[in-house]
Amino acid sequence: MARLGYLTFVALAASYASALPSTTDYGILESRGYGKSTLSLIQCLKTKSVPFYVQQSPDWTEYATTFNSRLQYEPAAIALPTTVQHISDSVICASNNGIKVQAKSGGHSYASYSTGGRDGDLMVDLENFNSISLDDSTGVATVGAGVRLGNLALGIWNQGKRALAHGTCPSVGIGGHFTHGGYGYSSRAFGLALDQIVALDVVLANGTFVHANPTSYPEVYYVMRGVADAFGIVTTFYLQTSPAPPTVIQWSYDLPQALTSVSAAVDTFKKVQTFALNASAVDRNLGFGVTIANNATSFTVHGTYFGTEAHFNTTIAPALLEGLPTPAPDSSVEVVDWITSLTLLGGAATLAEPLHGYNERDNFFAKSVTTTEPFPDDALTSFFSYVLNEGAKPPVSWFSIINLYGGPDSQILKYNESFAAYAGHDDLWVIQNYGDVAVNGTYPASGIEFLDGMNNAMTSKLSEYGAYLNYVDPTYSPAEAHQLYYGEELYQKLQKLKAVLDPKNVFSNPQSIQA
The missing domain is CATH 3.30.43.10 (Uridine Diphospho-n-acetylenolpyruvylglucosamine Reductase, domain 2)
Known part of the structure; x- marks a missing residue:
């Protein structure tokens, strides 16, 4: 298909009947x-x-x-x-x-x-746009916008033992995940999911179809990597894959004694944070986060490492565990291959997802906090005081995940706002606070208040913070959302581009960029 100027549309291969059987x-x-x-x-x-x-x-x-x-x-x-x-x-x-x-x-x-x-x-x-094709000479995968993460991982592995950085849930679609950031434990090695997009095929608000890359429709390439929901529909992604690591160290340390008191929790996290900034032990091959769950009784540090088990056990683990509470017996360090690692992280028997008939559901509310600086002591004290008090008797089932984005040698830090319409490349930590109830239950108002409180316990002690767009919070007003997700300078730039690319606000949701 020629890709010169505003492209001619692909001709219809056949006539398709709609689901509406007749004019009656x-x-x-x-x-x-x-x-x-x-x-x-x-x-x-x-x-x-x-x-x-x-x-x-x-x-x-x-x-x-x-x-x-x-x-x-x-x-x-x-x-x-x-x-x-x-x-x-x-x-x-x-x-x-x-x-x-x-x-x-x-x-x-x-x-x-x-x-x-x-x-x-x-x-x-976009479920019918589900093809995956890997170019062996360039390592670029051509991927339909309706592909789910599990099928993407399997496709590029089976075709060439290649890998991409992305999230752990196999059923997530690549469309929103890749265009609004996209973090996984391998992101510190390969960049965010967004950073691996080298080109996109996009339908714009006036119906035209363009191939966007750094030299062809660069303004479309820019906005679609960060704010795609407000500017167009991706039909095909072109993703720069990397060789899959030959082995992955899958590790997890459960530290229940960390939550016996506020001071113990703060001290434990401070030691983890000191480790995260230690360039003698941490490089791009280490990805990890801290999960707090089970009514504030579970404090787990877990992640992956692309290297040898010997180096992990002799250098990384001792530096991490120094001064921490003794890990529980169910802590583990396991050597697996790349696809097994993704399967374990996904929590199911396989990464494969159905192409049609998807029926996974949850009933939840979530919030996020992003910060470019280490958490100060008073923020940690406020957060863990809330977690150990209100969190011990919550109105919903909840967890909090604190993931390391930055730190020594992080490849996420290679990029900035001039590269893509995304404000989070310099984040050090990203927190997701998530509460859910039974799928068929009624989510209580107190559950939203509880998660708000968890977020506020942290942000009330931070001089600057943001939020992560893939954990979108619909309770924010448009102005609040724009400030937290983009910041004033980026938002003003996006408004100007919106006025050019979508002046009628065709692509819109309650928090999207408006012309």
Whole structure:
């Protein structure tokens, strides 16, 4: 396909029937409250042979149900494109009828923004864009935007024993994960998921299709790596893979005595933080985090190391464990291959995910804190005081993960805001605070208050902090979200680009960049 200027659209390979069987159904849709704009959208999609579902479609519930059952929304329609032309036509149909658009890759948006984050948007489900192809000569993987992380990892491993840095949950879609950051334990070695994107195929707000890289449509390449939800729909990712490490040291130390008192918890984390900044023991090959869970009874330091077991046991582990409470018997150090490591981190028997019929759900609320500096003593004291008091009698099941992004030799630090529309490349620590209840239960208001309190216990003692966009918090106002996720300088730059690339705010959710 030629990629010169604003590209000509891919011709339709065949005519596709929509899920709407006949024009007689419009009366049913109108009787169910469909407005003129939605009916016009549906007619447009049908005329252009875009496959789609509406509420009366047999599979509507399967595709419309959100991953986060706490936040369920009803799209105006769900497009299920099989070609780039279908995506382009979907965007044009929605834009011409004043309906907002959001793409769904895996559907794991914490705020259900892949469904729109509100009722009445057009959801473009990318599940049919699931191809994975590895170029042996360059190591670049060409990947459809509907691929999930587990299938991506298996695909590039099976085709060439290659690896990418990304998160640990196999069912997460690459679309939002890669375009809004994307952290995994290998990120300190390879960079964030976002940093490995060397090019993208994108449908823009006016329906045009472009191939974006550092020299072709550089402004699109820039914004789609950080703020894709507000600027376009990726159809294909071009990802620079790395050779998979020949062995991975999978390690975990459970330190229950760390939570016997606030002072013990603070002292333990301070020692872990000192270790994290120790260049004689820590380099890019070590990735790790601290997880606190089980009603504040579990304090675990865990991660991966790309190197020899001997070096880990003689240099890294002693430096980490010096002065820490004695690890529990279930602590472990295991030597595995790359794909086994990912499988263990994913927590299931396999990384493989179904291409269709995905039904994983959770009922949760989450918040985050990012900081470029080491946590000061008063912030740690405030945080662990909250964790050991309110956290011991919570209204929801909860965990807190504190992941190391920066530190000695971190390859995340190679990049900055001039490289991509992402404000977190200089983060040292990123905290995710997460609370959930039964999938079919009612999430209590006190659960949100509890997580707010956990965040505030830390941020109230920090002079500067931010938040991580892939742990999006829908309770923030747009102004709060923009400040925490981007900062004022980057947000103003993004507003100007939005006015050029999407002046009608076609790609929109409750916290997205507005022209």
